[in-house]
Amino acid sequence: MRLLHTGDWHLGKIFYDINLFDDQNYFIEQVLAELKLADSQGAPYGALCIPGDIYDRASPAIDAINMLNNFLCRVHNLFPSLHIFILSGNHDNPSRLGFGSELFELANVHICKDTKSIQKAVIVDNCAIYQLPFLSSGSFDDFGLNGALSQTELYSYAVQKILESHKKNHPDLPLVLCAHASVAACDEAEKLDSVGTLDFISGNIFSEFTYIALGHIHKFQKVAPNAYYSGSPLAYSFDDVPKKYMLRVDIDSKFERGFNVTKIEIKPLHQVIQFKTDFFDLYNNDYSWCKDYYIQLIRTDFENIPDAKKILKQKFPLLLSIVREELSSGNSSSSLLIKKNALKNNGALSAEEAFSSFMEEMYGKENIPELFEEEKKLFIELYKTCSEEEV
Ligand SMILES: [Mn+2]
Numbered sequence: 001m002r003l004l005h006t007g008d009w010h011l012g013k014i015f016y017d018i019n020l021f022d023d024q025n026y027f028i029e030q031v032l033a034e035l036k037l038a039d040s041q042g043a044p045y046g047a048l049c050i051p052g053d054i055y056d057r058a059s060p061a062i063d064a065i066n067m068l069n070n071f072l073c074r075v076h077n078l079f080p081s082l083h084i085f086i087l088s089g090n091h092d093n094p095s096r097l098g099f100g101s102e103l104f105e106l107a108n109v110h111i112c113k114d115t116k117s118i119q120k121a122v123i124v125d126n127c128a129i130y131q132l133p134f135l136s137s138g139s140f141d142d143f144g145l146n147g148a149l150s151q152t153e154l155y156s157y158a159v160q161k162i163l164e165s166h167k168k169n170h171p172d173l174p175l176v177l178c179a180h181a182s183v184a185a186c187d188e189a190e191k192l193d194s195v196g197t198l199d200f201i202s203g204n205i206f207s208e209f210t211y212i213a214l215g216h217i218h219k220f221q222k223v224a225p226n227a228y229y230s231g232s233p234l235a236y237s238f239d240d241v242p243k244k245y246m247l248r249v250d251i252d253s254k255f256e257r258g259f260n261v262t263k264i265e266i267k268p269l270h271q272v273i274q275f276k277t278d279f280f281d282l283y284n285n286d287y288s289w290c291k292d293y294y295i296q297l298i299r300t301d302f303e304n305i306p307d308a309k310k311i312l313k314q315k316f317p318l319l320l321s322i323v324r325e326e327l328s329s330g331n332s333s334s335s336l337l338i339k340k341n342a343l344k345n346n347g348a349l350s351a352e353e354a355f356s357s358f359m360e361e362m363y364g365k366e367n368i369p370e371l372f373e374e375e376k377k378l379f380i381e382l383y384k385t386c387s388e389e390e391v
Contacts, residue, residue: 001125001253003047003176004034006246007215008232010056010091012064015236015294016320021063026269027233028071031246034264035079038248045082046125048075051215052089052134052180053232054097076107083124087112088133089180089215112178115139118158119165121173126253127210128170130162132179134216151199155181159205174210174251174259182216183223203227211251211259220245220263228261235272238296238321242271270294270318276325279308283315296321351380 009027013020031048038044055064075082086109088094098113110122112131121128133139135154137147145157166175184200203224206212212227219241220231230247232240248262271293275282278301295316305311312319355376359368 001046001127001174001176001251002038002043003049003124003129003211003213003249003251004031004045004246005049005051005178005213005228005230005249006031006233007049007051007180007213007230008053008089008218009050010053010232010234010236011067012061013056013234013236018294018318018320019063020234021067023234023269024067027266028067030266031071032074032078034246034248035075035082039079044079046127047083047085047129049085049129049178049213050087051085051131051178051213052087053091053215054086054089055092057091058093058096060096072104072109076109080108082108083122083129084109085112085122085129085131085178086110087131087178087180087215088114090134092134094133115158116142119161121166121170123170123173126173127176127251128166128173129176129178130166132158132162132177132181134180151182152201152205155179155201156205163208174253174255175208176211176213176251177206177209178213178215180215183212183214183227183229185217185221185223210255211249213247213249220247226259233266234268238272238274238294240272242268242273244268274298276300279303279305279312282312287316291316291318293318295319296323298323298325300325351383352376354383355379 009024011024013024035045035048054068072084075084086097088097094113098111101111101113104111110131112118112133114133115135118130118132121130123129132155135151135158137149137154139154140146140149140157143157143161149157162175162177166173182200183203183206206224206227209226212224214223214227214229217229218232218236219229220243221229223229228247228249231244233244233246235242235244244266245263246266248264249259250262251259271290273290273293274296276298279297279299280301280303282297293316295318297312297319299308299322309319309322312322358379359372
């Protein structure tokens with residue numbers, strides 16, 4: 001059985017102020033091209049699996065809904081016997097995603113919005129495929145499993161239910177699972193880098209499955225011998241990896257050869273790139289090779305250049321963001337905490353002194369602009385709040 005695994009589409013995503021509609025359509029054409037290619041070579045796909053975060057938002061934009069609708073109609077018209085598996089990720093609203101799901105079943109489109117049908121397999125070319133949406137406390141209320149449960153408890157329970165059903169009904173078939181979950185990567189650093197401080201599940205709980213098609217983490221990775229994240233089809237942040245893939249998974253229905261994963265590189269409409277340099281480097285030197293890239297500049301200079309973004313946009317129309325080096329990691333809660341602590345521990349400075357030292361750091365000693373009275377007032381207010389608050 002041949003399966004195409006590609007998760008975290010995030011249809012309708014707005015990247016800074018850019019609507020990624022064209023970029024996402026460009027990717028969708030590549031999905032269709034891959035399905036057609038395999039078919040023309042006499043090795044067609046039996047299943048397409050999109051394990052969650054289909055949409056970027058719980059209330060998806062009209063454009064995003066139309067995109068998914070058009071895609072499903074086109075695929076179904078081309079390949080009526082292809083089974084399409086769609087499940088609800090943490091970005092999706094299960095009911096909105098699940099609209100019409102009972103009817104879609106008739107067209108081999110299997111939308112999993114809750115835990116009611118997790119024990120039901122769809123048999124494709126002698127493989128049993130199950131789906132698991134993103135789970136949270138309350139997911140198993142109907143099963144009588146209440147209370148605050150950890151991710152490990154929730155997914156272990158789901159796996160146990162699936163295995164019970166599988167062993168009873170299809171013991172001789174390979175067992176494939178499509179799921180949206182935070183599964184710990186083999187490499188600790190990679191794991192922390194990918195999903196921050198979320199509660200992780202160990203890949204070991206899936207040891208009895210043949211292949212697990214995972215969604216949630218946006219970088220391609222193998223988290224257990226049988227569990228892969230395809231990653232998102234596009235880079236949705238500037239610190240994401242530039243190379244993106246969908247996965248062709250060939251599963252041997254007789255268990256003889258297990259499975260084989262082939263990475264298919266996705267060609268982006270626009271590359272995403274992050275420069276850490278000074279304004280003048282980007283302005284004066286030849287970077288014409290990236291004029292069609294989505295660009296973030298992390299500025300290492302301290303010059304006060306009014307309209308810096310406007311000026312650079314003349315050369316790089318898709319420059320989306322300019323940040324100061326000191327602030328470039330400033331929006332994660334951990335770094336805020338570090339800054340807060342630093343502020344607290346810097347007890348020797350008065351609020352006024354702290355403001356001066358902050359301005360000096362931002363602009364350089366010689367270049368501190370004046371006329372910052374409002375900002376100064378606000379800074380002092382915040383400084384006091386931070387100093388009083390327990391961290
Ligand atoms: Mn996602």
